Amino acid sequence: MPAYNSVFNKDPNPPRLVGNFPLLPLRTKVRGPVYPLPFPDPPLPANQSPDEESESYDILDEVLALFRANTFFRNFEIQGPADRLLVYGIWFVSDCLSKIRPTAGVRDATKDVMNLALDTNFAIPGDPGWPLNQMYEPPRDRQDSEILRQYMSQVRQELAARLLARVYDEASGDGKPSKWWLSFTKRKFMGKGL
Template identity: 35%
Template sequence: MYHSTLESKQKIGNISKLSFRTKFPGPIRSVEDDHLRTEDPIGVDIIDESLYYFKSNIFFSSFEIKNEADRNLVYLTLYIIECLKVIANASNRNAASNDLFQLALSMSSIPGDPKFPLNNMFQKPNNVREGDEMKSYLTQLRQECGVRVLNLAWPENDVPSKWWCCFAKRKFLNITLA
């Protein structure tokens, strides 16, 4: 089991508000150096880390949360599976890209909502403002993650990678986000 090595002083509920490289609008503007591992000269953000550990962590049916960033890692691992399902069922790369964008926007439940599958790990927001910030942060995180998963799982225009799509049918922690 691999845990996140990233840290942040900022939190939303009990989720770490980690910076990441993104082109999508939202509460994260840019990557801040204090969220990146110092031994990595190119900088690794939470999405990179989730993708890097995905193929190892996917086989676990339990996950011990050691820090707030681990919650981000769990959420993104589950979201990567949803992305792979979309990619595996898409007719072409452009359709997959559009479907992933729609998926990122359509998943609007946050901790505390009855439909949110990780309520036992995540703390619900303390107030409406924090809830809006969490919803915006998770949406921005999903949008950027979808783009990166697509670039890995469907690197060329012809067919998706079987080495990524084979994980579309797996469950992490016996949970699905959708």
Template identity: 45%
Template sequence: MPAYHSAYNNTEDARAVGNTAVLPIKSKFRGPSLLITDLNAADIVDEALDLFRANSLFRNFEIKGPADRLLIILILFISDCLAKLSASKVPPNQQEAYKLLNTFSVDAFPIPGDANFNLNAHFAPAGNRADGEFLRQYLIQVRQELAARLVERLYADGTGKPSKWWMAFTKRRFMNRSLGN
């Protein structure tokens, strides 16, 4: 059974930095991303959250387009977020989790082309310094939005504790990799 790929691979007007897609998102955070105004429309962040649990079971992932590369980065970031939340002995409440993951999302991180980026074999570096900085700012915005939506899903049941159905995936590694944060 093959892994699930991004539905945005065939998007014609998407900008690419290196070979990674820069797609519009619904966001309340500032950044360079084009914004989707329709709140009911799905975006790459929703897709990453929807596909995370299924794709985290796969060790191999065939990249079929630039949106798949962004999907890989987002799925690995979700995995790192869950590991960050499970690191404490007492599970954080929703507000603490939001603060922790928001801080984690803006911390320094490598981008494709950096020497310490773990997936450089699958990603092309940005063409120039300005494109690299644009990609970093875009990824910060996407990571912030992803962290906020992840916390909403983790605490959706109203118990004040993260969902065990999500936290069960803390030990699973998509492609046996990590972003190294």
């Protein structure tokens, strides 16, 4: 059985690419280089995603939906530019989960995960520390490199916030992280990590 690919590969409006990394629109309040998608009306709880057909559904909802299924795969066939962002999102979620201790409360976990998300010293495609440089093209020039770094920072912050809302679901009420999410802390998608 193959891994799950992104539905955004079939988008009739191709996204702007930096190298071959897509700058897809996001549903976020975090400032960045892409236009924000509208929030669902009526608003959804922080731990839920809109329907896939909704105009508010974005690639980060898909990353969180496919994370647990895709982490079991050692191989992944890139079928379009959105898959490159999906791969990056899965690696970043994996990094975030490794920062959450099973005994950590919401406050400590939020601090640790948001520090990781806000860190501006991260590798981008073309850097020596990037895990799969053979699958990603580097940015063309310094300006593209800066735009890609801003976009990836926006993705990291929004993805961290959404992940924390799911790991610390208010419905459980005990203030402890979900064991169903933390059981994936040791798994490495494609045997790699950021």
